[in-house]
Amino acid sequence: MTDTAAPTVSDAQGKGARPQKVNWLHEMRGLALMLLGVLAFHSFVAKPFYIPSISMMPGLLVGDRLVVSKYAYGWNWSSLSFHLLPRDTWRILGRTPQYGDIVIVVPGNRKEDLIKRVVALPGDRIAVIDGRIRINGKFIRREVEPPVQIPADDSLQCEGQAPGECYRGFEAFRVRLPSGREVYELPTYRETLPNGASYQVIDYTDQGLDHYPEIAVPEGHVFLMGDDRDRSADSRAPFDTDFLGNPGGGLDGPVPLSDIGGRAELITFSLDGTQTWNPLTWWNAMRPGRTFTSLRPPIDPAQPAKQAAGH
Numbered sequence: 622m623t624d625t626a627a628p629t630v631s632d633a634q635g636k637g638a639r640p641q642k643v644n645w646l647h648e649m650r651g652l653a654l655m656l657l658g659v660l661a662f663h664s665f666v667a668k669p670f671y672i673p674s675i676s677m678m679p680g681l682l683v684g685d686r687l688v689v690s691k692y693a694y695g696w697n698w699s700s701l702s703f704h705l706l707p708r709d710t711w712r713i714l715g716r717t718p719q720y721g722d723i724v725i726v727v728p729g730n731r732k733e734d735l736i737k738r739v740v741a742l743p744g745d746r747i748a749v750i751d752g753r754i755r756i757n758g759k760f761i762r763r764e765v766e767p768p769v770q771i772p773a774d775d776s777l778q779c780e781g782q783a784p785g786e787c788y789r790g791f792e793a794f795r796v797r798l799p800s801g802r803e804v805y806e807l808p809t810y811r812e813t814l815p816n817g818a819s820y821q822v823i824d825y826t827d828q829g830l831d832h833y834p835e836i837a838v839p840e841g842h843v844f845l846m847g848d849d850r851d852r853s854a855d856s857r858a859p860f861d862t863d864f865l866g867n868p869g870g871g872l873d874g875p876v877p878l879s880d881i882g883g884r885a886e887l888i889t890f891s892l893d894g895t896q897t898w899n900p901l902t903w904w905n906a907m908r909p910g911r912t913f914t915s916l917r918p919p920i921d922p923a924q925p926a927k928q929a930a931g932h
Contacts, residue, residue, distance in 0.1 A: 663702040665691055673780035676847035679769040679821050683777050684892045689725055693884035699727045710879045721818025721918040723885040726876050730860045737855050741844035748835035752824050762813040768806035776894035817921035824850040830857040842875035888914040
């Protein structure tokens with residue numbers, strides 16, 4: 622007599638059971654929750670940001686990828702990703718930026734983010750005279766520094782410009798280094814604001830926005846400028862024209878705090894324009910020395926005392 626083992630449950634399932642159907646409702650719900658989580662993180666904590674123009678050189682280059690904190694100044698209508706909420710003046714846990722902070726702002730006449738530096742705070746009187754910033758009747762400290770070297774990355778494509786046009790107007794400053802590498806050596810200055818925050822700017826030509834009559838910054842507003850003083854549509858430029866007088870528009874004076882959506886914290890990585898859609902090409906296009914660079918300006922603790930003394 623031969624013993625025959627009874628089929629196990631797993632055997633029966635393997636031979637006769639039908640495969641379970643995919644619960645598409647469950648899968649879609651999981652995907653929706655994941656997308657909501659990403660949207661919430663981007664809206665309330667931090668989001669990535671790409672630099673598409675030269676308005677913040679030399680500190681920020683076209684191709685830099687940043688992290689922007691969304692909670693630095695509280696939250697407002699512009700905090701929600703894709704700016705899905707209507708423009709308004711409300712703020713939750715609102716705080717005022719500091720001198721020298723790099724912020725993202727939504728201009729009053731459109732909904733894309735721009736990135737600029739805070740140079741004047743609520744209650745300040747600000748003027749720009751021959752390219753120099755004057756705050757509350759005193760010029761801020763501005764010192765000549767060795768010309769900054771901007772890589773001549775001819776493959777870069779700025780927003781709204783064809784490849785090769787990104788650095789149009791810089792040719793007079795193009796030099797070839799002994800290594801054979803070509804760079805733009807641009808006139809460079811270090812500005813120091815009343816709180817001691819310092820940063821580099823480039824200023825290489827005299828143009829209309831180097832002369833801005835004194836105004837008072839209203840409460841609840843800040844005055845923003847780009848570090849490339851000759852190629853930045855910022856608080857010095859009206860909505861209807863950019864820095865060259867072309868349609869496009871600046872920020873039209875001081876900016877409401879309710880239009881500021883966050884603070885730039887650090888550069889995650891930077892690409893020089895030679896990359897393609899294929900991520901495998903990104904490594905060779907990576908600019909050295911820029912990964913995880915902080916964007917918070919260094920502070921000279923002695924500057925407030927120097928400012929008070931009139932230096």
